[in-house]
Amino acid sequence: MNDVASAVPHASAAPKPLHGDAALVRALGPFQLGASIVNIIVGAGIFMLPALLYDRLGASAPLVFVAGALAIVPIALCFAAVGSRAAATGGPYTFVGAAFGPFAGFLAGALMWVCNTSSSAGVAAALAEQAGNAWAAPRRPEPV
Numbered sequence: 001m002n003d004v005a006s007a008v009p010h011a012s013a014a015p016k017p018l019h020g021d022a023a024l025v026r027a028l029g030p031f032q033l034g035a036s037i038v039n040i041i042v043g044a045g046i047f048m049l050p051a052l053l054y055d056r057l058g059a060s061a062p063l064v065f066v067a068g069a070l071a072i073v074p075i076a077l078c079f080a081a082v083g084s085r086a087a088a089t090g091g092p093y094t095f096v097g098a099a100f101g102p103f104a105g106f107l108a109g110a111l112m113w114v115c116n117t118s119s120s121a122g123v124a125a126a127l128a129e130q131a132g133n134a135w136a137a138p139r140r141p142e143p144v
Contacts, residue, residue: 030080037076048126 028036053061082095092112097105
């Protein structure tokens with residue numbers, strides 16, 4: 001009986017702090033991942049893409065959105081499959097590093113950072129342009 005009692009931690013014992021990969025909580029589920037993907041896609045295309053597509057394709061422009069969604073599904077499924085099997089956190093850096101080595105992982109992580117930063121800048125520029133189209137005041141130069 002003493003062996004069983006000693007194996008159960010006491011309620012008064014303070015939990016030990018976690019370090020390294022154990023401290024990172026993998027709390028994203030399928031719904032959160034899907035919402036994040038939708039957020040990225042909508043955020044990147046909501047300002048300019050619909051008008052550009054309608055100018056070039058007319059009434060069939062919504063079909064292009066559906067085709068794009070269908071084209072991205074296999075890529076998202078690949079990331080989901082690899083992410084469910086990876087023991088460490090880090091996204092593409094971890095996946096590419098495990099498959100092709102640390103330098104390739106570094107390149108994937110660096111390129112992902114550059115792409116995310118430049119796409120955020122593009123979304124900000126598109127927002128500024130659309131705000132300028134909506135309100136004429138920001139587009140007028142100030143008199144010198």
